[in-house]
Amino acid sequence: xxxxxxxxxxxxxxGRNLGLLLVLSAFVALVxxxxxxxxxxxxxxxxxxxxxxxxLTVPEAQK
Amino acid sequence: xTDTTSAFDQTTEASFGDYxxxxxxxxxxxxxxxxxxxxxxxxxxVHPFIAFMSILCIAIGGGASGALNMWWDSDIxxxxxxxxxxxxxxxxxxxxxxxxxxxxxxxxxxxxxxxAANWVAAGLLAxxxxxxxxxxxxxxxxxxxxxxxxxxAAGAFPPMIGWAVATGGVSLESVLMFALIFxxxxxxxxxxxLFMNDDYSNAGVPMLTVTHGRKATRVHIxxxxxxxxxxxxxIAATSIxxxxxxxxxxxxxxxxxxxxxxxxxRDEDQxxxxxxxxxxxxxxxxxxxLFLHFVALMVQAGLAPYGLGGW
Numbered sequence: 001x002x003x004x005x006x007x008x009x010x011x012x013x014x015g016r017n018l019g020l021l022l023v024l025s026a027f028v029a030l031v032x033x034x035x036x037x038x039x040x041x042x043x044x045x046x047x048x049x050x051x052x053x054x055x056l057t058v059p060e061a062q063k
Numbered sequence: 064x065t066d067t068t069s070a071f072d073q074t075t076e077a078s079f080g081d082y083x084x085x086x087x088x089x090x091x092x093x094x095x096x097x098x099x100x101x102x103x104x105x106x107x108x109v110h111p112f113i114a115f116m117s118i119l120c121i122a123i124g125g126g127a128s129g130a131l132n133m134w135w136d137s138d139i140x141x142x143x144x145x146x147x148x149x150x151x152x153x154x155x156x157x158x159x160x161x162x163x164x165x166x167x168x169x170x171x172x173x174x175x176x177x178x179a180a181n182w183v184a185a186g187l188l189a190x191x192x193x194x195x196x197x198x199x200x201x202x203x204x205x206x207x208x209x210x211x212x213x214x215x216a217a218g219a220f221p222p223m224i225g226w227a228v229a230t231g232g233v234s235l236e237s238v239l240m241f242a243l244i245f246x247x248x249x250x251x252x253x254x255x256x257l258f259m260n261d262d263y264s265n266a267g268v269p270m271l272t273v274t275h276g277r278k279a280t281r282v283h284i285x286x287x288x289x290x291x292x293x294x295x296x297x298i299a300a301t302s303i304x305x306x307x308x309x310x311x312x313x314x315x316x317x318x319x320x321x322x323x324x325x326x327x328x329r330d331e332d333q334x335x336x337x338x339x340x341x342x343x344x345x346x347x348x349x350x351x352x353l354f355l356h357f358v359a360l361m362v363q364a365g366l367a368p369y370g371l372g373g374w
Binding site for chain 1: 076077078079082110112113116119175178179
């Protein structure tokens with residue numbers, strides 16, 4: 001069994017693939033980090049869900 | 064896809080860096096700086112991670128519009144000395160790849176900015192990309208010598224987006240920051256066009272120097288510089304202004320107007336004799352002018368907690 005010799009082209013493609021790997025990994029890390037920040041900051045995590053949710057309504061006194 | 068065996072013979076296959084070059088990293092750095100300034104001077108504090116993520120999205124959105132510009136303008140880029148080494152005219156990246164990268168990153172940047180910050184900022188980013196890629200690149204650049212005047216709006220949006228990230232809206236301060244860059248762009252680019260004229264005329268781009276002549280361009284530079292000064296100084300009177308900004312802006316505008324007057328007084332013989340030294344100096348100073356205005360705003364915002372900031 002013989003392997004083709006590594007060409008300069010392979011090196012360039014490896015560099016490109018490595019770059020893409022880093023970009024995608026960074027994207028995953030960013031989305032994860034964003035989720036942590038949003039959750040710990042207590043951003044609104046509830047939304048309309050086809051039923052009445054008292055926690056989403058504004059109390060009378062504040063209107 | 065290219066057949067791998069034939070791909071061995073080609074020497075022009077793109078590297079990762081070529082895709083980065085499609086995003087115009089130097090333009091991106093200006094976008095990052097002005098967007099950061101807009102975010103920092105806004106009166107609402109933003110979580111550092113959200114701020115980082117937002118600036119990244121704005122930078123990538125700006126880069127994506129750069130890729131779309133290179134997709135549409137590859138024919139012009141191939142003619143101009145300054146741009147013929149870009150990945151598309153050099154044959155390392157195809158036009159379709161540039162288009163695909165531009166569209167994909169635009170979508171990602173806008174959606175991620177909306178999720179990270181708010182949808183007002185995301186909407187402004189989407190409009191900026193549309194303005195640069197469609198209004199400037201596709202509609203105006205080849206049809207009118209006013210191309211950079213109106214196209215300059217695209218470069219003026221980032222501080223407004225940064226402000227919207229923090230406040231969720233648009234206000235007088237962010238409109239004036241927009242106006243500062245918007246009015247600064249024409250004198251900045253026309254000074255460049257005065258000493259890079261051949262490039263644009265070879266490519267058939269209707270720069271003011273080509274369509275109305277150099278004398279008219281010199282007059283235009285002076286007029287826009289005079290109109291720019293009140294815009295820059297008006298920021299001093301708003302909530303983000305203060306003594307540091309006022310003094311900085313006064314000095315910078317006086318120097319800028321002096322430079323524009325010098326350009327206006329010269330003719331082509333004088334300019335040719337010293338190889339456009341005054342024009343080149345004015346161009347370099349224009350970069351410092353914008354940079355220092357935003358630095359002054361940020362310094363003032365930074366000193367505000369110690370009672371040394373605004374009025």
